[in-house]
Amino acid sequence: VALHFRRAVIHGVGLLGGSLGMALRRRAMAERVVGLGRSRKRLERARQLGAVDDLTTDAAEALEGADALICCLPPRALRKKWAALAPLVPDGAFVTDVGSVKRESVAEAERRFGDRALFIGSHPMAGSEMSGVEAARGDLFEGAACFITPTPRTPGAAISTAARMWSGVGARVAVADPARHDRLMAGLSHLPHLTAVALVETVYAGGDATVLLRAVAGPGFRDATRIAAGDAALWEQIFSENAPALRDSLDGLIDILSEWRDLLGREESAAALVERLERSAERRAQLAPGASGHPT
């Protein structure tokens, strides 16, 4: 049977929340999609764009009679919000989020909801350097990977509802517990982002004429640093929320870069370096191809 919410509340109607609203409405997966947020103007715009049916800035009003709440807030805001939301969520409602860091937020949500709601963390890997509801698209999740992050406390019905919702909007669902998710994301998303930023900082610290730098930066540099153009405030939250795992990944990268540093330019290490370069090229070539754009 197709998933059908009676009243699905989307808290935060930016790129992800707006796109999810559009997708739920387009596929008739909810009777009413209710947008909840701080800015009435932004909510009105979301309604104009077809992302929500109803809107309110009042959480209690939004959640009355709701059977689903999807929180689409930045990671730090998300973690701090569960305490205020939990008492307003009707018993048995499905609750999830789209945050890109899970461990702390999931633990906090489980503390606040106890057994009252069907809570599970989600992380759809979709998005782009764009942000805001203007960039939202009903097909944003199609073909994207989406993590759901159950723990031993997660009710089975939360797992199945989340899997049906995300696959219903076109995502490929992957399962990992919150700690493992955060380690994976540290390596696959947060470390590459931070490294892109550090590459830009390194090149500019070199003090070469900025104009020349801009003119000759080739596609290699542009590809490697594309993700450095993301939303600064969002990424600071992501880095901070995932600091322990990201520090481990950074330690690993720094060790490997230091190893390379010591091997460079020694004739006797040439064959070993070629082998390492070949192995990385093979591994890189095996990555699933996928939509362009930038997941957080």
Added chain:
Amino acid sequence: VALHFRRAVIHGVGLLGGSLGMALRRRAMAERVVGLGRSRKRLERARQLGAVDDLTTDAAEALEGADALICCLPPRALRKKWAALAPLVPDGAFVTDVGSVKRESVAEAERRFGDRALFIGSHPMAGSEMSGVEAARGDLFEGAACFITPTPRTPGAAISTAARMWSGVGARVAVADPARHDRLMAGLSHLPHLTAVALVETVYAGGDATVLLRAVAGPGFRDATRIAAGDAALWEQIFSENAPALRDSLDGLIDILSEWRDLLGREESAAALVERLERSAERRAQLAPGASGHPT
């Protein structure tokens, strides 16, 4: 007046050499384009594809009566080849190359040619993960940046001929001395490449299930590591030839990554981190847009 070579010898008819041959022939910039290489089969293929008029595996035969030699060999091979080529190059001929590391090679060429030839180093920043003459295109250099790297010993006529040749095939010519070129490339090309390789190595060293890694690696990781898929043997030569400058760039990057490592997850550093992320995003946004593909 348009540049017109009588007999232009292209040593090495792979992606760059083949593309240059096509471009010179298409624009009637040479009476005869002669392909010189080790493999007759590869040279025949280059002729079939329209990259050269004539071909030979004999350097003396190729260079007899030549007024231009463009060496399109990998960096280490290039540097070691000047000694053998110099005695065969007719007096006053124009000589350049397409190597992505310049300091050692240019110094060696100047030692070997003395004042007999119009030598100058070149580095067209064009190419892709592809290699070989099958990937060659007559418009490869259009819109690409191309360094020419004069030294105090470079004859004026070498500078003007190189500038006319590269702008004649559509490149934007930039000038830097060999040491500065190598420093710039260390930061803008070699460091990003090495970092992409190190990111792949770091993520795989994490020991998470390879299948999951492949399935969920998002576009951020794919962009950041795209250049890791380059030609391993070529990149080992580039790294080794540019080892001193690349080590300096690596030291800079490692320092910056270590700084980030220590700042992560401290509430009091949040504002400073947002500011750094914003600055990098701005700088990244100011880079000249350009063709995709991968310069070496």
